[in-house]
Amino acid sequence: MTANGFLDPNQLGGIRQRSTTDTGVYLTHIICAGWLRQCHTSVIAFDIAQFFPSLNHEFLSICLKKAGLNTNVVGFFNSYHSNRSTTYTWNNFSSPTFNTNVGVGQGSALSPILSAIYLAPVIKIFKKRLKRLKENIPTDILSFVNDGLLISQEKSYSLSSSFVLCSYNIISKILIDAGLVMEHSKTELFHFTRARHPPNPSIDLSSVGGPVISPKLIWRYLGFYFDRRLNFNYHTHFYATKCLSTLSAVKMLGNSSRGLLPIQKRLLYRTCILPIVRATGAQDSRRILSYITVCSYDTTHLQENPQRLG
Numbered sequence: 001m002t003a004n005g006f007l008d009p010n011q012l013g014g015i016r017q018r019s020t021t022d023t024g025v026y027l028t029h030i031i032c033a034g035w036l037r038q039c040h041t042s043v044i045a046f047d048i049a050q051f052f053p054s055l056n057h058e059f060l061s062i063c064l065k066k067a068g069l070n071t072n073v074v075g076f077f078n079s080y081h082s083n084r085s086t087t088y089t090w091n092n093f094s095s096p097t098f099n100t101n102v103g104v105g106q107g108s109a110l111s112p113i114l115s116a117i118y119l120a121p122v123i124k125i126f127k128k129r130l131k132r133l134k135e136n137i138p139t140d141i142l143s144f145v146n147d148g149l150l151i152s153q154e155k156s157y158s159l160s161s162s163f164v165l166c167s168y169n170i171i172s173k174i175l176i177d178a179g180l181v182m183e184h185s186k187t188e189l190f191h192f193t194r195a196r197h198p199p200n201p202s203i204d205l206s207s208v209g210g211p212v213i214s215p216k217l218i219w220r221y222l223g224f225y226f227d228r229r230l231n232f233n234y235h236t237h238f239y240a241t242k243c244l245s246t247l248s249a250v251k252m253l254g255n256s257s258r259g260l261l262p263i264q265k266r267l268l269y270r271t272c273i274l275p276i277v278r279a280t281g282a283q284d285s286r287r288i289l290s291y292i293t294v295c296s297y298d299t300t301h302l303q304e305n306p307q308r309l310g
Contacts, residue, residue: 006067008123011116013145020222023144031192031230034153041192042160044150044168045221048175049183051146052111053103055118056179057081063117112145119143122178126171139167144222157191157201165203172208184210190219194229243273
């Protein structure tokens with residue numbers, strides 16, 4: 001489906017070799033490319049409420065046909081989604097059985113790719129509607145399963161903010177037509193810039209029933225902690241602290257006389273700490289490992305010289 005162009009290149013979730021790391025690297029590249037053109041970057045991150053339970057089976061069947069899948073595959077999914085029922089359980093209470101004509105299993109292995117197929121027409125319609133507008137609105141969109149991102153790059157914050165707001169209104173209406181609803185309370189705004197004293201304007205989402213959202217100084221997106229200038233200092237400090245706390249917990253699991261053996265601690269280090277470091281990217285991995293080394297040395301030095309604690 002990626003070969004025949006049905007899935008959009010900016011769909012990065014639920015597809016092989018398109019991970020959260022790819023999303024973070026791609027977003028960083030877009031921001032830096034905009035800075036070369038002397039442009040600020042404004043982004044709006046939105047979340048689709050109850051995404052997997054809200055996928056309409058009829059719409060999904062149409063998407064499967066449009067994707068060019070074999071009729072046997074389409075027939076299998078139509079049969080898989082027909083005559084389904086659910087029940088709700090809370091403590092000792094169980095509700096009667098309800099018939100369900102929407103939703104896919106959130107824990108199912110098929111859910112990620114089915115959700116990507118479901119969202120592909122939504123993204124295509126969004127891009128076509130932007131092109132049909134009288135005024136050019138240069139806005140890009142990224143999709144990672146139910147997490148969407150609208151990106152606008154302009155030389156003034158007023159233009160970039162108005163463009164992402166207009167795009168937000170458009171994608172909100174398209175999602176409603178597809179049987180999906182945005183969770184406006186989780187919508188986040190962020191402005192990237194290299195200026196020393198830049199403004200940080202808010203955006204009013206009252207036109208779509210949302211609140212006024214104000215950007216923060218640190219923005220968490222798919223495991224990355226972005227700051228306005230892409231220094232990644234907070235990102236490095238957060239994951240280094242996480243690694244150090246895990247390392248301290250490993251030390252408590254044994255000593256020279258009992259507990260885990262050194263080879264077992266090494267295994268824990270390689271399986272519990274190094275994956276956290278490597279998941280942050282190659283450049284940040286070196287910064288985090290050096291930070292851990294320095295902090296570990298300082299802690300050991302203080303234990304050997306308790307007079308420094310005073």
